[in-house]
Amino acid sequence: MSNGGPQPASVPNERRGGLWFGTSLTQFLIAELRDFPGRRVAALRLFIVSLIIALVSQTLHVPPLGAIALLICLSYDAYANAGQSLAFGMRQLGYISVTTLISVVTLMFAGNDAWLLLPLSFIILAVALFHARLIAWPTGIALWYSVAVLYGPSTPEQGIYNALWNIPIIGVLAIGSWTVVHLTIKPQDPLKQLKASIAAQLAAVETILSTRLADSGVTLQTQAMPKHTIPDSLGKILVLLANTELLHPSTHQQHDTYLALLLEIDGLRQIAIWLDQTLTPAFRRQPMDQEKLNVYLALQSACAMLRQGVEESRDVSGQIGTLLTDAVLHSYAPQTNPSILTAMWRALQRITGLLHDLHQPDTDVPTLAGETDDDETEGRWFPAWFGYAFWATHADSLQFGIKFSLGAIVCALIVESLGWPAINTAIPTCLVAAQTSLGADYRLSLLRLSGAVVGGLCAYFYVLVFQSQLDTVAGFALATAPFWALAAWISSGSERIAYLGRQLGFSFAMFVLHDFGPVSDLYLPRDRVAGIFLGIIVMGVLDYALWPRRSIVLARHHSIAALHTIAKLTARLPDLGVLLTHTLPLRLSADKDLAAAQDLVVHAILEPDAKLSHKIYERTTLSALIEAAGKLSGLLQIRRRYRLLSGQQFSHFPDELQQYSRAFDKALASELENAALMLQGGQQETWTEVADIHELLKQSYTKHHRIDSLPADLALEWELRFRLDQQIMELVEKIQITARDSVDL
Template identity: 75%
Template sequence: MNNGDRQDASFLDKNRSRLWFGSGLIQFLTAELKDFPGRRVAAFRLFIVSLTIALVSQALHVPPLGAIALLICLSYDAYANAGQSLMFGIRQLGYIIVTTLLSVLTLMLAGNEAWLLLPLSFVIMAAALFHARLTAWPTGIALWYSVAVLYGPSDPEQGVYNALWNIPIIGVLAIGSWTVVHLAIKPQDPLKLLKASIAEQLAAVESILSTRLADSGVMIHDRAITTLSSPGSFGKVIGLLANAELIHPATHKRHDTYLALLLEIDGLRQMVLWLEQVLAAEYRAQPMTQEKLDVYLALQSACAALRQGVEASRDVSGQVETLLADEVLHRYSLQTHPSLLTAIWRAQLRIASLLYDLHQPAPRPDMKALEDETDAKETDGWFPARFGYEFWARHADSLQFGIKFSLGAILCTLIIESLAWPGINTAIPTCLVAAQTSLGADYRLSLLRLSGAAIGGLCAYFYVLVFQSQLDTIAGFVLATAPFWAMAAWISSGSERIAYLGRQLGFSFALFVLHDFGPVADLYLPRDRVIGILLGVIVMGVIDYALWPRRSIGLARHHGAAALHALAGFTSRLPDLSLLLKHTLPLRLAAEKDLTAARDLVMHAVLEPDAGSVDKANERTALSQVLEAAENLSGLLQIRRRYRLLSGQQFSRFPDELQQYSRAFDAALANDLENAARVLQGEPQEAGMEAADIHALLKQSYTEHHRIDSLPSDLAMEWELRFMLDQQIIERVEHIQQSALDAVSYRPKVGSAMD
C-alpha cells in the first residue's frame, strides 16, 4: 500500500461519522426507523407486551416491578419464531429460579454482614457473567441478582422479600407475557421458515441456470427470480433447525440428514453463483452445443423439481433421478475429465437423495452404537475439562469479563450507600447491562443507554405536563401512554445499532409513570435515573481502562486470525464424501462466526480513544480488507473442496508427480493463511514455498496428463474454470497477506496493554 493510499484512507475515515456508522444523523435515523412488514409485526408484539405490563402493574398495584419487567421484555428478540420464543422463555424462567435461590441463600448467609455480602455477591455475579459470556446468552442472572441483593444491602429482610416475590413476579410478568404474545400474534413455525429458506436458495440456483439458458435463446416460463442469501446467513439457517427441533420433536430424529441437506444446498448455491460471476459476456454470447444445452436443461428442470418438492413437502427424488440421467451428462463430459457442471449435477443428486431420506420412516437408533459412544466418552477421562488449566487459559478473556463488570457493580453499590442516595441505584444494573466484548461496544451501548434514558425522561415530563391532569381512569391512562409504548416498541424492533435506545426510552418512561399507583408527583425520578446511569458509565469507563482493557481493534485482529486458521483447514483434500459433513460444517460455522464478530468489532473501534488518528484509521481499513477477502476466500475454498469430491476427479489414478504438486499446493495455501494469522497476532512468520509457483507446476502437470490443449472447446473451458478458481484463491490469499502486513505496520512499535 503506497502513501497515497494511506492519505485517501485516512481522509475517507475522517469524513465518516463516528457516532452514526459512517453517515449523518438524518441518514442514520432514516435507515434505522424504516418501515417494513416484518418490523410492523415485531413492533406490534412489543407494543402489546408493554401495554399488558403497564395495565397489570397498575391493576395489581405493583408499579415499580412493571418498569423492570418492561425493560426485560423490550430487550428480547421481537422477531423470534415460535421455537425460539419457547426456548427463550423456558430457559429464562429456569434462570429466574436459579437467581431466586442464589439471592435468598446469599441474604440468609451474609445479609447482616456487609463485609461478607459484597465479596460473595462479587463472586456470584462474576460467575454469572462468565457463564453468560461462554453461552452467548443475556446477563439475566447477574442483573436480577443485583436488583434483589444490591439495591438495598443495608436492609436484608427487604432483600429476601424482593428475591422471593419480586424476581418471580418480574419474570412471570415479563417473560410470560413476552412468550405468550410471540406465540399468539402471527407465530412463525421455524420448520416452515427452514423450508422456505431451502426453497429460496434452490430458487436462486434455478434462476441462475435459467439465465444461462436464456443466453442461448431458450425461454423458460415462470422463471424463479429471487435474491441470493446474504453473507453470514448459514448460521441463522442452522439456528432455525435447532428451533424447529424444539417445536417438532420428529425433526430431531433427522438432525444429521437436515445438516447434510443444508450444507449441500449451501454448496450448490456457492458453485452456481461463482459460475455466474466468472463467465465472461463474450463466452455467454456463444451458442451452446446440443449436449451442453441438454445438461443445462436437465439441471434447471431438476432444480425446479427440488424446489417444488421442498415447498410441497413431497418426495421428488425419482423425478430428479430421471431428469439427471448419467447418459445425458456423459454425452457432454467424458468420465475421465472432471468438470464444474458434473459437480453441480452430482450435488443435485445428493440433495434429492437427502430429501428422499427425510420422507422415509425415521430409523431406530442403533443402541449398540450409542452404548459404544457412551463408553468411549466415559473412558476419555474422569477429570472434567472445566477444572483443568487449559479450559481456564482458553477462556481467560471471559473470566476477566466477569470479574471486571461485577467489580463495577460492587463499586457503584459502595458509592450509592456512602452517599445515601438510593435514587441513583440505576448505576448498578448499568455496569451489568453495559457488559460488552470491547471498549468500543461498551461506549456505544453506554451512549445509547444514556440517550434513551434522557429521551424517556423528557417523554415522562411531557406526559405529566400535558396528559396526566386530564386523566382519572385506567382507560385514559392507556390512551395517554400508548403512543410512548408504541414509540419504544418501534425503536426497539430496529437493528442493534439503535434498538437499545428504544429499550432505555421505554424503561425510563415506565420507571416514571409506573413508579406508584395513581398520578405521578415525584419529578426527580428521571433526573436521578440519568445521574445513576452516568455514574455507572463513568465507573465502568475507569475500570475498563485500569483493569484488562479490551480494545475493539485488538479483538478484531484475534477473531480475524481465528477465521484464517479455520480457512486453512479448508485447503486439505478429503479422501471421500463421507467426511464432507463432519469436516466441513465445523469449519464453515467457525469461520463465519469469527468473521462476523471481527466485522462488528471493527465497526465499534471507531468510538474508542485515538480512533480518529491516521494510523488507527488506516489500520481499520487494512483489517477490513483482510476480513472482506477472507469472506470471499471462504466461499472459493468450499467450492474447490466440492469440485474435488463431486466433479468426477479420480485423484488416486493421477500420476505421482501430479499428486505431489497438488498436496504441495494445498500445504502452501495453508501455510500462507497460517502466516497471515500469525502476522495479525504479532507472531513471526514461517518460511514456505510460494503457492503461485507450485500452482504453475500443477497446472502444467494437469495439462500434460489430460491433454487439455487437444480437448474440445467446452471441455477445455471447464479446465480454464478450474484453473481460474485456483488463481482467484491465490490472489485472495496474497491480498490477505499484504493487508495483514499493512494492518500491523500501522500499529505502535511498542506493544500496548490496551490491545
C-alpha cells in the same frame, strides 16, 4: 509510524460519521426507523406486552418491578419464531428461578453483614457474567441479582421481599406474557421458515441456470434472483433447524439428514453463484453445443422441481431421478473429464436423495460420527473446568466477569455512601455495559444514556399534558399507549438502535409505574439519568485501568483464528463421507470469527485515539483482510466440493500430479498460517512460491487430461477450474499483503 500508503476512499466517511455508522444522523434515523411489514408485527407484539405489564402494574399494585419487567420484554427478540419463543421463555424462566434462589439464600446468609454481602455478591456476579460470556447469552442472572440484592443492601428484609417477587413479576408477567404474545400474534412456524429458506436457495440456483440458458437463446419463466445471503446465513439456518426440532420433535430423528441437506444446498448455491460471477461476457457469448445445453436444461428443471417439492412438501425424487440420468451428463462430460457441471449434477442428486429420506420417517438414518477428541477425554474423571487449561483458554471471559462485577460493587458502595438510593441505576448500568469490547461498551453506554434522556422527557411530557386530565385505568392506558408504541417501534429495529428504544421504555416506565396512582416524584427521571451517568463513568475508568479490551486488538485475534481455520479448508478430503463432519464445523467457526471481527472493527471507531491516521488505516486494512478471508473461505469450500463431486479420481492420477496437488495444498495452508503469524506480530516464515507450484500442477493436469486437444466446451471447463485456483491464490496473496500492512505501522 507510517501509514503505509494512501488512505482508502472510505476513510473520509468514517471520519464524518463514526457514531452513525458512516452516515449523518438524519440518514441513520431514516434507515433505522423505516417501516416494513415484519417490523409492524414485531412492534405490535412488544407494544401489547408493554401495555399488559403497565396495566397489571397499575391495577394490582405490584412492587415497583414493572419497569424492570418491561425492560426485559423489550430486550428480547421481537422477530422470534414459535420455537425460538418457547425455548427462550423456558430457559429464561429457569434462570429467573435460579437467580431468585441465589438472591434469597445470599440475603439470609449475609444480609446483615455488609463486609460479607459485598464480597459474596462480587463472586456471584463474576460467575454469572463469566457464564453468560461463555455461552454467549444475555447477562440476565447478574442483572436480576443486582436488583434484588444490591439495590438496597442496608435493608435485607426488603431485598428478600423483592427477590421473592422476581418469579411472579419478571418470570410470569414479563417472560410469560412475552412468550404467550409471540405464540399468539402471527406465530411463525420454524419448519415453514426452514422450508422457505431451502426453497429460496434452490430458487437462486434455478435463476442462475436460467440466466445461463438465456445466453444461448433459451428463455424460461424464472423468479426474481434472491439476494445473496450474508456470511453467517448457514448458522442462522441451523438455528432454525434447532427451533424446528423443539416445536416438531419428529424432526429431531432426522437431524443428521437435515444437516447434510443444508450443507449440500449451501454448497450448490456457492458453486452456482461463483460460476455466474466468473463467467465473463466473452464466455457467455460462446455458443453451447446441444449436449451441454441438455445438461443445463436438466439442471434447471431439477432445481425447479426440487424447489416446488420443498414448497409443497412433496417427494419428487422419482421425477428427478428420471431427469438426472448419467447418460445425459456423460454425453457432454465423460467420466474422465471433471467439470463444474458434473459437480452441480452430483450435488443435485445428493440433495434429491436427502429430501427423499426426509419423506421416509421410518427409514433408519445412520448417525454421523463427529470428530471427537477421545484421546484427550479418556481416563479423565473430573470436569474440564477443574483443570488449568480451561481457565487459560477462557481467561478473557474470566477477566470480563471480574471487571464488570467489580464495577457494580463500586457503584453500590458509592450509592450507599452518598445516601442517594434513587441513583441505584448505576449498578445495572455496569452490567448492561458488559459488552465484547471497549468500543461496544461505549456505543451501548451512549444508547443507554440517550434512551434514558428521551424517556425522561417523554415522562415529563406525560405528566404535564395527560396525567391531570385522565384519572382512570382506561385513561392511563390511552395516555401512555403512544409512548409504549414509540418504545416498541424503536426496540424492533436493528441492534444499532434497538437498545435506545428499550431504555426509552424503561425510563418512561420507571416514572409512571414507580407507584400506584398519579406520579408526583418529578425527580425520578433526573436521578435515573444521573445514576446511568455514574455507572458509565465508573465502567469507563475500570475499562481503561483493568484489562482494557480494545476492539481492534480483539478483531485482530478473531481474524487470526479465522485464518487458522480457513487454512484447514485447503486439505483434500478422502471421500464424501467426511464432508459434513469436517467442513461444517470449519465453515461455522470461520464465519463466526469473521463476523465478530467485522463488528469489532466497527466498534473501534468509538474508542479513544480512533481518529488518528494510523488507527484509521489499521481499521481499513483489517476490514479488507476480513473481506478477503470471507471470500477465500467460500472459494476453498467450492474447490473442496469440486474435488469430491466433479468426477475426479485422484487416486488414479499419476504420482507426479498427486505430488503437485498435495504440494499446492500445503503451500496455500502455509501462506495462510504465515499471514496469521504476521497479523499476530510474528516474523514470516519461509516464503513459498505458490504460483510456481500451481504452474507445475496446471501443466501436469494439461498433460494427463490432454486439455489442449479437448473440444471448446470441455476446455472451457478446465479454464474455469484453473480460474478458481487463480482466484484463491490472488486472495491468499492479498491477505498476506494486507496482514503485513496492518502491522507495519
